[in-house]
Amino acid sequence: MDGLHVAATIGERMRKLAIALVSLCMLAIGCGGAASDETACELLDEEDVVAALRGAGVEEIVLRRSSSESLDQSICAFRGNGTNVRLNVDSAPEVRRRYFNRVTEALHLSSNDPGNRPQAVQGLGDQDALGPAGAYWIEDYRQLFVLRGERQFIYQLSARGLGPSRARAAAVRLARETLPGKARTAPSSTAREDVPLELEVLAPEQGERVRSERVVVRGLVTGAGAAVTVAGRPALVREGIFARRVTLRPGRNRIRVTAFAGGPQLSRTLVVHRGRPARAVGEDFARRRPGVVPDVLAEPLGEAQAILDGAGLPHRVVKLADGSLRTGRWAVCRTKPIPGKRLRAGPVLLFADREDLFRTSGTACAQE
DSSP: OOOOOOOHHHHHHHHHHHHHHHHHHHHHTOOOOOOEEEEEHHHHHHHHHHHHHHHHHHOOOOOEEEEEOSEEEEEEEEETOOOEEEEEOOOOOHHHHHHHHHHHHHHTTTTTOOOGSSOOOOTTTTTSSSSSSSEEEETTEEEEEEEETEEEEEEEEOOOOOHHHHHHHHHHHHHHHHHHOOOOOOOOOOHHHHOOOOEEEESSSSTTTSSSEEEEEEEEEETTTTTTEEEEOOOEETEHHHHHHEEEEEEEEEEEEEEEESSOEEEEEEEEEOOSSSHHHHHHHHHSSTTTTTOTOOOBBHHHHHHHHHHTOOOOEEEESSTTTSSSSSSEEEEEEESSSBBBOEEEEEEEEEEESSSSBBOOOOOO
């Protein structure tokens, strides 16, 4: 895109993808659920906290309770002597979308940091939640978040000398003792077969102008056994998300997207304009802001290099994954200096990881 507002575009597309996926969930499996007015401190009492900590091997326990209540947030915390146990009950609207956002964002930002990667926890949250589980544990934050109905329950548990595995076990035990109601089960296969064929193209946007010679067409499809073609070629479909890379001609491009499941089929026509080459974009940027690093985050590596060449900025690639830069496709995770800063000395460092069609950012990199 001209203008180099890549980071803002990525965020907007992630938001649209999350909203659309929740709409898919509502259509296919029914994501409703009754809300409850129980506060966090009505669910979490000191006796449960002490039992969970003692079961994890914490001996000296001195706790002070505090609470906070607002319109859609209820917080109960127990602290003291290096111990912090907290429950946040989130009942704000569109909680299932925000749960999906939390999981997706954590997965995107943790590909090179195992301690930040969400670990699925079975048997706590709704089985019909989008993704592998209805509950996840994040080791570095000592945080367990659980989706039930229209509420999200976020447990945080740490204590002096308590390692990550015992902290997780204590948090899970505490959740089992305090979570209200029952987790919903996954829908039957019969119910899934009744879902009608639906097709929605999420990216790129209709009429969008891009500078790359290739663009990833990505969207959602429902329907038992649904398949998708993009520009006449099969697209990969994963958990209702489809993606395929398409080569563009200079100027206006019409891309036909078709979904079919047995007899019925649906089609959409997407118009995309291929704009100025990346090098020309870099030259224009340098005329306006000489010596400043342009925003090339999540750009294909070749495009980012061409922009910097056009801007007259030396650059060097730092790989964040194994393999040769000559094989496969790579994208930029971050730069040093960061976008908008002036290059004082040395080359611009481009930290690159392999592309991933199914990620909204288009790359598997951990952006910082």
